[in-house]
Every structure is written in C-alpha cells, then in structure tokens.
Amino acid sequence: MTEVDGVTRTTSVSARAAGTAAAAGTPVTVTGLAARAGIDGSHLIPYGREVAKIDLSVLKPDGEAPGSPPHYVVVTAMTPTSFGEGKSTVAIGLAQGLAHRGHRSLLTLCQSAMGPTFGIKGGAGGSGRARIEPADRMNLHLTGDFHAITAAHNLLAAMIDNHLHHGNALGIVERTITWPRVLDVNDRALRHVVIGLGSAADGVTRQASFDITPASEVMVIMSLATSLADLRERLGSVVVARDEAGRWVTAEDLGAAGAMTAILRDALAPNLLRTGEGTPALIHTGPFGNIATGCSSVIADLVAARGMAALPGQEPGYVLTEAGFGADMGLERFFDLKCRVSGMRPEAAVLVVTVRALKAHSGAYRIAPGRDLPEAMLQENPEQVRAGAGNMLKHLQIVRGFGMEPVVAINVFPTDHDSELAEVERLAREAGARVTVVRPVTEGGAGCAELADEVARACRAARDGGPGGAGRPLYGPGDSLRTKIGRVAAMYGADGVDYAPVAARFLDDCEHDGYAELAVVVAKTPLSLSHDPALTGVPTGWRLPVSEVRLAAGAGYVLAVCGALSTMPALPSHPAAERVDVDTTTGQVLNLR
Incomplete structure (x- = not known):
C-alpha cells in the first residue's frame, strides 16, 4: 500500500492489474467479473455470456472467518429537476474512479423499469462512459x-x-x-x-x-x-x-x-453485470421512489459486503449504493427502512449537485417533463446558481442530520460554464463540505478519480472516529405513527402535519391493530422539499397535508399520501419507444437511452 495526498491506495500486483484492466475496458468473463467482486465462481448462475445471478448460498457461513467489513457509501442528491441529475451515472463513475485508484469496489443499483425506459425518463443504467453493460439487458427484461x-x-x-x-x-x-x-x-x-x-x-x-x-x-x-x-x-x-x-x-x-x-x-438472487470499464455491479429490484424505498435490494448489499470484506493482507473494498431522488426522500428511507433491515451503516454519503438543478431552484424558470430546458437557463449566470444554493445547503443539513459527512459531487453537463461550476464549489466549501467536480459521462472513471479520493478520505476519517459510520435513523420503532410522520415532515421543513379525517381514522386503525411499530413512507413529489412541485428552493411557512394512508404490512411500512399521486405513469405524445428498434443483421438494440 502507498499513501498519496492522504489517501491510502492498494498497490498489490493483483489490485493494480484489476484497476488497470477495468480502466481500459478490457473484456472480462462473468467468472472473472465475479472474482473482481470477491465472489467464487461456484456461486454463479450464468444467464447468457455477460450476465449471471448470484446464488444465495454465497451468504451462508463457509467456515472462513470474515475479514474487516468493507467501506459502505451511499449516493444521494439535492432536489432534482424532472430530468434527473445523474445519481446513477455518478455512482457508476465513482465505482470506476475507485478502480483507477487501485481500490476494489462493488456497485449495487436498481434495475431499470421498462415503463420509464419507453416513456419520458429513459433507462436508469447511467450514460456515456459511466454506464452499466450490457445496456440492453439492463433496460429490457434482464433475467426476468x-x-x-x-x-x-x-x-x-x-x-x-x-x-x-x-x-x-x-x-x-x-x-x-x-x-x-x-x-x-x-x-x-x-x-x-x-x-x-x-x-x-x-x-x-x-x-x-x-x-x-x-x-x-x-x-x-x-x-x-x-x-x-x-x-x-x-x-x-x-x-x-x-x-x-x-x-x-x-x-x-x-x-x-x-x-x-x-x-x-x-428472482430473489441478485444479478451480476459490469460497468463499461469492467467494474462489477449487482443489479437487483427497483421499488418506485415515490411510494417506496427507491433503493436496490438488501440482499445485493449483503452479498456485496461479503465480497468486499478484507481478507488477511487486503484493504477493505468499497460497497457503493444509491438512494432514490433527493436526500429528503431516498436517503431518509434508506436509513429508516433499508438500513434497519440490513444492519449496514454507511461511512460516507455523496451528494450529487448540478448547475441546472441549482438554477431551477432559483425560481426563475418553469421546467416541464418531456420538454427541453428553457434556453435562457443554459446561459452563463452564476447569480442564479447562488439564488438556488439554499436547496443544496438544505440537503447538506439533511445528510448531516443522519450522522453523515457529505461529499459533494458536482456533475458536469455540456451546457455548464466554468464560472458557475466554480460558484457551486465555493458555496459547498463554505458550507464545510468536501467537494469535487466530476465528469463521468465524458471521462468515465478518470473523471471521478478525485471524487474517489475524497470518498476514501471520508471513509477513513469515519473509521478513525470522525463523522460518518453511525448513520442514525430519523425515528425509532417505538414512536407513534404520527410522531414518525411528523419527524419526516420537520426534516422537509414543514411547520406541521394536517390529516384528512379518513387518513386520521386509518392511522388509528393501524395502531389499534398492531401496526404501530412499522416504518412510514411519505409519498410526495420528488421535485420539491414540500408536497407541492411548484415550491422550489427551500419552501417555508407550509404544512404537510396527508390526504390518505395506506398499509403495506408485508413491506413493513405505512404510506402517507401527500398531494397528487399516480402509480401508473403515462406515455408522452412522442414516447422513447418510437425511437427504439433492432438492427436485424446484428441483433443489436438501437436507440436505448
């Protein structure tokens, strides 16, 4: 091992070879990919040439004493625009960036749903040089x-x-x-x-x-x-x-x-795929972020933790995962539902920020799903970045409220200007956050190598007794359902919660019938810290209206519905499905995004 700029890096021959091969995009067999993931080939269930399931027998004790636990990192974001700010892309780029620095890493992500793939949003497997491969399998069926x-x-x-x-x-x-x-x-x-x-x-x-x-x-x-x-x-x-x-x-x-x-x-077994640079990734499940966790599976994280644990003479690897939407929704559910079940606690949280999201939260523009960004929004304007910075700062506060020290990743888009990027970086540093500019789409792992360094520093600081690694939830199971919902609302910035009579009666029934210890999920828009998508920035002077309550007893939570909620999305006038086709000579799927 060597230490460069305060970051311990693995320099064994095998680690260097794996990192170099990954960075170069060297083809790798499924068995070789499993080896990079720390998974013995005997646990593989191949699905074609490039995909495999991991048999759950990998989680059974095999007589070998477990090594030191891996570093666990969660990727979240500020309040996004309707276009998304690239959390998955940054997570993929970070996994590749860690490989560039000689670290072992294993990424766990949600599977893409075909509905959004053929609708407005497109697939969820990254973009450009930070993408899950094979992309057509990721976005279409995968292993069924x-x-x-x-x-x-x-x-x-x-x-x-x-x-x-x-x-x-x-x-x-x-x-x-x-x-x-x-x-x-x-x-x-x-x-x-x-x-x-x-x-x-x-x-x-x-x-x-x-x-x-x-x-x-x-x-x-x-x-x-x-x-x-x-x-x-x-x-x-x-x-x-x-x-x-x-x-x-x-x-x-x-x-x-x-x-x-x-x-x-x-289907309970997670799926092994790879990034475009050959870093292993476990792709499994895809709960709707509005009404559920928005996180990949607990089982995938448990498998990854076993594979990235440090054996004698090894440094711990990194398990990277993603929490859906912004920190107000995805990160809260990550801690209050997923981490309660898995028992895993992250050492670092990456907060993805973009210039366009900051400008959107200045309140100067109206952004509509399926339509191009306003032309004026693409012009150089650091003042609007400052005007929308409150949303980023609120999310930094939310991350710290969960006991984590955030690492800000400024995800660069082609329309960004240097002065705007510099302003975001300045604002994040003034808020006391670690911060880097990342370019996963155009540069892949190389464009996220500095982020990998900052994440490694944050993880090491957490293990040395600094911030992170505790990952405390927002509420306890013994709190009443109204208390749980109230604490989530307070984290958003609401002045209180108003319950429709039918919702209040349903909560009473849940508590009377033995469901009081369940977690809660607040179903609201992901486009605002509030329940109203029109309220940008950091809304104040509002109350959270709960119009309906539903019981998801098998999943382990009570759902509080706030505002309009649709669980069956619609297709736009020109859905992405119109562009998708197949090259009948090669069989290659065309125009998936």
Missing part, C-alpha cells in the same frame, strides 16, 4: 425478475377475484379491496378499469386499477427480504382488504403466499 414480480402480484389479484366468485367464504367487503393489478408498461388507460364484464362465469363485476410493476408492494418486499424464509413471511403478511367484521384479510388467508414465493424464488 420484473416479470416474476408482475406474475406473483397478479396471481394474488386473481385469487382475490376468484375467492369472490366462489362464494367469498372470508367475507371480504368488496369496496375495501386495495390490491390492484400491475404491468411494467406506462399505460394511462389502465389506471381505472372495470373487471368481470360478461356473463356470471366471467367473475364479479367491480372497479379495479393497474399500477406500474415498480409500484407493487411485492417489489418492495423483494428489495427488503433477507432470505427466502423472510420473503415467504412478508408475502403472507400482505393485506388486501377487510372482512365484514373489520379484520384485515391477508395473502396468507387467501392461500396465495406460498405460490407467490415459488414464482419469486429465483
């Missing part, structure tokens, strides 16, 4: 996990309606059924439907709905399950309706949980 989740979810929906058709022995009250059907395609026409039309043999006629597959509670359960047994128990706890006596009806009551587990058995 999303299809398995869709099938398991819809099996339960079918068994509910079948139970009604065959006499309703459980006494389900039809109007209380909350379990929709799901599909991994954006389709506005399915948001509200009537099912059971036709003859009596075609089932009970009733109103129903469709959500997109990432919004399924089954997706969240998959992301939080720690084993097949845990998955089976969580699926059995799913509530779908009430009976005539007011009791909750569960998937276990309907006899559906066992078959759902059978469908999901293989």
Whole structure:
C-alpha cells in the first residue's frame, strides 16, 4: 500500500492489474467479473455470456472467518429537476474512479423499469462512459425478475377475484379491496378499469386499477427480504382488504403466499453485470421512489459486503449504493427502512449537485417533463446558481442530520460554464463540505478519480472516529405513527402535519391493530422539499397535508399520501419507444437511452 495526498491506495500486483484492466475496458468473463467482486465462481448462475445471478448460498457461513467489513457509501442528491441529475451515472463513475485508484469496489443499483425506459425518463443504467453493460439487458427484461414480480402480484389479484366468485367464504367487503393489478408498461388507460364484464362465469363485476410493476408492494418486499424464509413471511403478511367484521384479510388467508414465493424464488438472487470499464455491479429490484424505498435490494448489499470484506493482507473494498431522488426522500428511507433491515451503516454519503438543478431552484424558470430546458437557463449566470444554493445547503443539513459527512459531487453537463461550476464549489466549501467536480459521462472513471479520493478520505476519517459510520435513523420503532410522520415532515421543513379525517381514522386503525411499530413512507413529489412541485428552493411557512394512508404490512411500512399521486405513469405524445428498434443483421438494440 502507498499513501498519496492522504489517501491510502492498494498497490498489490493483483489490485493494480484489476484497476488497470477495468480502466481500459478490457473484456472480462462473468467468472472473472465475479472474482473482481470477491465472489467464487461456484456461486454463479450464468444467464447468457455477460450476465449471471448470484446464488444465495454465497451468504451462508463457509467456515472462513470474515475479514474487516468493507467501506459502505451511499449516493444521494439535492432536489432534482424532472430530468434527473445523474445519481446513477455518478455512482457508476465513482465505482470506476475507485478502480483507477487501485481500490476494489462493488456497485449495487436498481434495475431499470421498462415503463420509464419507453416513456419520458429513459433507462436508469447511467450514460456515456459511466454506464452499466450490457445496456440492453439492463433496460429490457434482464433475467426476468420484473416479470416474476408482475406474475406473483397478479396471481394474488386473481385469487382475490376468484375467492369472490366462489362464494367469498372470508367475507371480504368488496369496496375495501386495495390490491390492484400491475404491468411494467406506462399505460394511462389502465389506471381505472372495470373487471368481470360478461356473463356470471366471467367473475364479479367491480372497479379495479393497474399500477406500474415498480409500484407493487411485492417489489418492495423483494428489495427488503433477507432470505427466502423472510420473503415467504412478508408475502403472507400482505393485506388486501377487510372482512365484514373489520379484520384485515391477508395473502396468507387467501392461500396465495406460498405460490407467490415459488414464482419469486429465483428472482430473489441478485444479478451480476459490469460497468463499461469492467467494474462489477449487482443489479437487483427497483421499488418506485415515490411510494417506496427507491433503493436496490438488501440482499445485493449483503452479498456485496461479503465480497468486499478484507481478507488477511487486503484493504477493505468499497460497497457503493444509491438512494432514490433527493436526500429528503431516498436517503431518509434508506436509513429508516433499508438500513434497519440490513444492519449496514454507511461511512460516507455523496451528494450529487448540478448547475441546472441549482438554477431551477432559483425560481426563475418553469421546467416541464418531456420538454427541453428553457434556453435562457443554459446561459452563463452564476447569480442564479447562488439564488438556488439554499436547496443544496438544505440537503447538506439533511445528510448531516443522519450522522453523515457529505461529499459533494458536482456533475458536469455540456451546457455548464466554468464560472458557475466554480460558484457551486465555493458555496459547498463554505458550507464545510468536501467537494469535487466530476465528469463521468465524458471521462468515465478518470473523471471521478478525485471524487474517489475524497470518498476514501471520508471513509477513513469515519473509521478513525470522525463523522460518518453511525448513520442514525430519523425515528425509532417505538414512536407513534404520527410522531414518525411528523419527524419526516420537520426534516422537509414543514411547520406541521394536517390529516384528512379518513387518513386520521386509518392511522388509528393501524395502531389499534398492531401496526404501530412499522416504518412510514411519505409519498410526495420528488421535485420539491414540500408536497407541492411548484415550491422550489427551500419552501417555508407550509404544512404537510396527508390526504390518505395506506398499509403495506408485508413491506413493513405505512404510506402517507401527500398531494397528487399516480402509480401508473403515462406515455408522452412522442414516447422513447418510437425511437427504439433492432438492427436485424446484428441483433443489436438501437436507440436505448
């Protein structure tokens, strides 16, 4: 090992070779990729030439004493624009940057959903020289996990309606059924439907709905399950309706949980892919960020932690993961849900910031999804960067509130100006944050090498007793549901919480029926610290309105709905699907982004 600029870097021959090969984009077999991930080839389940699942037997004790735990790093962001600020791209670039510096790293990310891929947003596997490969597999089907989740979810929906058709022995009250059907395609026409039309043999006629597959509670359960047994128990706890006596009806009551587990058995294993520079990545699950954790799976992180643990004579590797949307939403759920389950605590948090997001939070522009940024917003204007800086500073405060010392990564876009980047850097340093400018899209790992250095320093400082590594949650399981929601709202900056009568009654029912110790998820817009997407910057003088409460007992939380909420996205007038095609000579998928 050597120390350069205060950063300890691994300089063994194998580590240097791995880092050099990764930086050069040297082709690597799935077995070789697993070796870089610290995973023995005996645990691989190949899916074609470039993808494999990791058998969960890798988590079973094998008699070998575990080494020192890896460094654990979470990537989050300031409040994004509707275009996203490149968290996944920065996370991929950071993994490659660590390889450039000779460190071992393993990245855990959510899988792309096909709905957004074919809609407005596009895929979620990075961009340019910081991208998950093979990109077409990442964005289309992968190993079929999303299809398995869709099938398991819809099996339960079918068994509910079948139970009604065959006499309703459980006494389900039809109007209380909350379990929709799901599909991994954006389709506005399915948001509200009537099912059971036709003859009596075609089932009970009733109103129903469709959500997109990432919004399924089954997706969240998959992301939080720690084993097949845990998955089976969580699926059995799913509530779908009430009976005539007011009791909750569960998937276990309907006899559906066992078959759902059978469908999901293989999907519970994480998927091994790579970055464009050959750094290993575990891609697994993709819960909807608005109403769920927005994080990749606990199992992927546990597998990564085992692979990156330090064996004798080794330095600990780095496990990098991402929390959806801004720190107000994704990071809070990361700590209050995911970390509670996994028991892992990050040593550093990377806060992704962009010039365009800072300008958006100046309040000078109106940005609409699917439309180009206003031309005036692309002109050089450091003053507007300063005007929107409050949002970044608020997120720095949020990160520190969780016991973490943030590392600011200024993600550069082609329309940024040097004076604007310098202003962001100055503001972040004045706030006491570590800060670097990163260029993952155009420079890959080389463009994130300085970020890798800062992250390494932050992790070392945390292990030496400095900030980070504690990662405290926002509330305790013994707090009341209203207290939990209130603490989340206070973190946003709300002056208080207002509950609609129906929401207040539902919270009372949850606590009365034994669900008081569950976590909470506040479903709100990701485009503002508040519930109102029009309120940019750091809104003040507002209260959080809770219009509805839902119970996700299998996933382990109560959902407080604030503002308009759609769990089935729509396609724009010209969806990305119009551009996607296949080269019929080579079989290559064209125009995925």
